[in-house]
Amino acid sequence: GAGGPLGGDFDYSRARFAAGGAFPVGTLFALLPQVHYGRVTGDVTPQNAFYLGGGPGLRAAEGKSLQGSGAAGACLELLLQDDFLHALHLRQPPVFPIQLSAFAGLGATWGYDPVTGLASATGANWPEAREWQPEVGGAVLYRPGIPQPDYFVRVAYAMPVGPGDREGRFALSLGTMLSSLHRR
DSSP: OBSGGGOOSSOEEEEEEEEEOOEEETTTEEEEEEEEEEEEEEOOOTTTSEEEOSTTSOTTSOTTOEEESEEEEEEEEEEEOSOHHHHTTOOOOTTOOEEEEEEEEEEEEEOBOTTTOOBOOOSOSSOOGGGOEEEEEEEEEEOOOOSSTTOEEEEEEEEEOSSSSOOOEEEEEEEOSSGGGOOO
């Protein structure tokens, strides 16, 4: 939070909840469920708004193209735990591990000005049905070991599901497997 007794120029409270897990499915795969929810009350500025779109968010939406004073989402990903080339019994250099995944997810932002698309204050605590944007896709992941041992370089292709004129898109991101749990 800021403002009020803290003496900031803007008076707001911002909260975000995220949870995820990794569950083995046999010896080759892992199931990675993730959920997140966030809400800003009070003054909404670009710095404290929530954004979706691109690599760590809603991959079928353009990078950080969706913003609002509230955001929610969920993703279920199936990850090939073993190196893809190793699983095919092909030789590969050990410094080039490649993993594959398939995912399905959805996300929404709410509390925005319909004309400008900028985040604005709202009393709503949950998005309307029309604001949810579902997607499905797949990704190729490479773990270089830098800047952190558990970071992946991910190239994903996501296709929107349902009505609308949205198109599939590629997203490049750097992050951990459980991207909804990212640090801010």
